[in-house]
Amino acid sequence: xxxxNWRAVITAAQAGDRRALDELVAGWxxxxxxxxxxxxxxxxxxxxxxxxxxxxxxxxxxxxxDPDSFRSWLVAIAMRxxxxxxxxxxxxxxxxxxxxxxxxxxVLRLQLEGQRREVAEAVRWLDDDxxxxxxxxxxxxxxxxxxxxxxxAVGITRQHAAVRxxxxxxRLETSRGIVRALDGACPDLREVTGRWNGxxxxxxxKRLARHVRGCGYCGDTRxxxxxxxxxxxxxxxxxLPVGFTLSLAFGGKTAVAxxxxxxxxxxxxxxxxxxxxxxxxxxxxxxxxxxxxQPPDAPPPRAAITPTATATSAPPRSSAPVAPTPKSSxxxxxxxxxxxxxxxxxxxxPDPNARPAALPxxxxxxxxxxxxxxxxxxxxxxxxxxxxxxxxxxRWQISPKSRPGALVMPSWTGLKGRLFxxxxxxxxxxxxxxxxxxxxxxxxxxxxxxxxxxLPPGTQQMWQNEYFYLDGTVTLTQNxxxxxxxxxxxxxxxxxxxxxxxEGPAQGAIRYGLVRDxxxxxxxxxxxxxxxxxxxxxxxxxxxxx
Numbered sequence: 001x002x003x004x005n006w007r008a009v010i011t012a013a014q015a016g017d018r019r020a021l022d023e024l025v026a027g028w029x030x031x032x033x034x035x036x037x038x039x040x041x042x043x044x045x046x047x048x049x050x051x052x053x054x055x056x057x058x059x060x061x062x063x064x065x066d067p068d069s070f071r072s073w074l075v076a077i078a079m080r081x082x083x084x085x086x087x088x089x090x091x092x093x094x095x096x097x098x099x100x101x102x103x104x105x106x107v108l109r110l111q112l113e114g115q116r117r118e119v120a121e122a123v124r125w126l127d128d129d130x131x132x133x134x135x136x137x138x139x140x141x142x143x144x145x146x147x148x149x150x151x152x153a154v155g156i157t158r159q160h161a162a163v164r165x166x167x168x169x170x171r172l173e174t175s176r177g178i179v180r181a182l183d184g185a186c187p188d189l190r191e192v193t194g195r196w197n198g199x200x201x202x203x204x205x206k207r208l209a210r211h212v213r214g215c216g217y218c219g220d221t222r223x224x225x226x227x228x229x230x231x232x233x234x235x236x237x238x239x240l241p242v243g244f245t246l247s248l249a250f251g252g253k254t255a256v257a258x259x260x261x262x263x264x265x266x267x268x269x270x271x272x273x274x275x276x277x278x279x280x281x282x283x284x285x286x287x288x289x290x291x292x293x294q295p296p297d298a299p300p301p302r303a304a305i306t307p308t309a310t311a312t313s314a315p316p317r318s319s320a321p322v323a324p325t326p327k328s329s330x331x332x333x334x335x336x337x338x339x340x341x342x343x344x345x346x347x348x349x350p351d352p353n354a355r356p357a358a359l360p361x362x363x364x365x366x367x368x369x370x371x372x373x374x375x376x377x378x379x380x381x382x383x384x385x386x387x388x389x390x391x392x393x394x395r396w397q398i399s400p401k402s403r404p405g406a407l408v409m410p411s412w413t414g415l416k417g418r419l420f421x422x423x424x425x426x427x428x429x430x431x432x433x434x435x436x437x438x439x440x441x442x443x444x445x446x447x448x449x450x451x452x453x454x455l456p457p458g459t460q461q462m463w464q465n466e467y468f469y470l471d472g473t474v475t476l477t478q479n480x481x482x483x484x485x486x487x488x489x490x491x492x493x494x495x496x497x498x499x500x501x502x503e504g505p506a507q508g509a510i511r512y513g514l515v516r517d518x519x520x521x522x523x524x525x526x527x528x529x530x531x532x533x534x535x536x537x538x539x540x541x542x543x544x545x546x
Contacts, residue, residue, distance in 0.1 A: 010067040021058070028074060029054060031144060034237045035078050037102040038135035040085075041124060044458075046102075049085050053078045072149040075136070079153045082132055106238050116231045118179050124200040125175035130168045137165050141232040171205075172228055178208045181218035189218060190403075198405030198454045198482055339418055340546035344460040344516075344524045349429050352511035356501045359423060359494060360519030362469050364390040367491035375489040377410075377478040383537070384489050385414075387473040391422070391492040394466045394476070396430060398444060399484040404451025406482040409459060411540040412529040417472015419546070421524045422517035425500035426464025427509030453483040458542060460527055467497045468526065469517070477537035 006027075012020035029050070036049045056077050064073055106112065106120040126134060136153055139145045145153075151161040181189055192211050196204055212218045369375055371384035386392055398407070412419060430444035430453075444464070446452035455461065478487050501513025517523045528540045 006070070007067040010061075010064070010070050014061055014064070014067075021061075025054065025058070028071075030237045030240055031071075031139070032074065032078050033240055034139065035075065035135045036082060037238065038106075038123065038138060039079075039082050039128075039132040041102045041131060045085055049078075049081045053081045056081070071145070072152050075145065075149055075153040076155075079132065079136075079155075102238070112235075115176075115226050116235070118176050119172070119228050119231050121179045122172055122175035125178055125205045126168070126171060127202055130171055133164055133168050134172065137168065138232055141229045142235050142237075143233070144237070169228060173225075174209050175205065176225070176228070177212045177218070178205065181208065181212050181215070184218060186215060186217045188215060194404065194451050195448065196405060197452055198407075339521045340525055340544075342522050342524055343543050344421055344527050346458060346460055349432070349461075350511070350514055352505050354512060355504065356423070356513050356515040359498050359501070359515050360517050361494065362422075362517075362519070363471075364493060366390050367392055367470060369489065369491055371489060373490065376486065377476075377489065378480075378486040380478060380480040382487075383475050383477040385473065385475045386470055386489075386491070388491075389471045390469070391494060391497055392468045392470055393490040393492040393496070394468065395426070395488040395490070396444075396462050396464060396466070397486040397488065398430060398446075398453045399486070400446030400453045401450040403482070403484040404446055404453060407453045407455055407485060408479045408481045408538055409456065409528050409542075410476060410478050410487060411537040412474050412476055412526050413537050413540060414533040415472065415474045415529055415531045415546055417470070417474075418521070419472070419474055419525055419529060420469045420517060421466070421526050422469045423467040423497050423501050423513060423515050424463035424465065425467065425497070425503070425513035427503050427507075427513075428511060429461055429463045431461055432510050453485065456542060463514070465500055465513075467492065467500075469523075474529075475533075475537075479538040481538065 009020050009023055009027075013024045032053050033046075033050050036053065037046050040046050040049065053074075057074055064070060103121050103123050112120055123131060123134060133154065136145060136150045140147060140150050147158055147161065150165075151158045154161060154164075156164070182193075189208075189211060192207065365388060367386055367388040367390040369384055369386050371377075375384040377384065394410075428444065433443055442448065445454075476487070476489060478485075480486075501515060503509050504512035525544070525546055527542050527544065529544045529546055530540045531546055534540065
């Protein structure tokens, strides 16, 4: 859709045309999502910041005098919300990390390879201010923004913007060198990173950059390094995640407040009228709720779908009303199928002498495994498919001495039926202290002498043995990348689970086990589980709905 047609859509939306507002939201939401997602690198606040940006845009749409300036106006709102979010952060939230790493998401959803992948992953190493600027510069290079719009969004002159972009690009190139080095096999670099926790930050960027500059192995690129701006030309926007929900009903206002804010009676009537419109892989529900419905394993787009100044067409849309179905409404799914509404959350280790609760009885007809009675998974991509009705033991083996750092969790994919996390055992949690542990180990997660295995923030700390109950079929995949770990998967039974969790300090172990099973569909499910079969299982969201 060209700029003249978008001007007509914006004007119609300002006049209260609901379909025009739907089209406006659907067309520009991906741009906002990419700016915020890249600026915050997928932090858990991304959805909130995107939501607040779009709410403010809809709230204040009537105040926009020139429809031609809509894009720069919208981007400026997004950047203000990003800065406001940074000012509101309290010290206890500074260590919160990504709900889903946006750099990894960019690589996987856009199928980036080689030096394009390197640029996307280098973003992790930038400071907040540089990431915010890069989120705009990336879109400028890709043809989604102009330099004038970039400068206006940051609130500086074009000349100052040129200086800041150049400095950011220099730090980006340094970060690309770090990404290349970490992907290599330099033995000296392993010594340098021995105490690194796997999380990129400015201190480690400087340390690793010094190593790269002075190392003949890491400094030898073995191929010509293409400037980042040439690599980013023509790259599509990262699609909105499936299940992304945006509620635009009044922007959180009452009808009276919305009217006083300048919303037309026609627009208010449209927003409160039950209606559903399908548009560009998303559903706009009654009351202004926008839910992404694109299949999770659909192929990524080859070109950006967000309107640009030079765009001449838009993806086909159908605005014909259709009846709501449970598939397009999370609330309807919750009412008709309560399974999966409870997902593991982070908990504290129980007292070592606290005996576990009773393990409920569930039907057992037995589990078959493509890996046989003992499936050993030591490398990224190793998987095992489990089928049947019964218990499964997943035993953890973490090796930070071989390679410490961030641990990419295994995932359960292609689930058909039900899967519960029923108990934890093995006589210890992996973060329990190990008295007299050899070789620098302080816990099963590592120690100061060898480095640590670092879980994604918000991830449930695993025990030595984790037990699951399956009624159906599912595939478990080892997603090792970063810290070295292995999994051993055994079909098991209830008696074995009870015996394991009942082992306590009296038998010389560190602690009793923990029963999680409630005996109902409200029992926890694994954090990384999905009914879909993604091309890369490592992309399964941490808090899944099944």
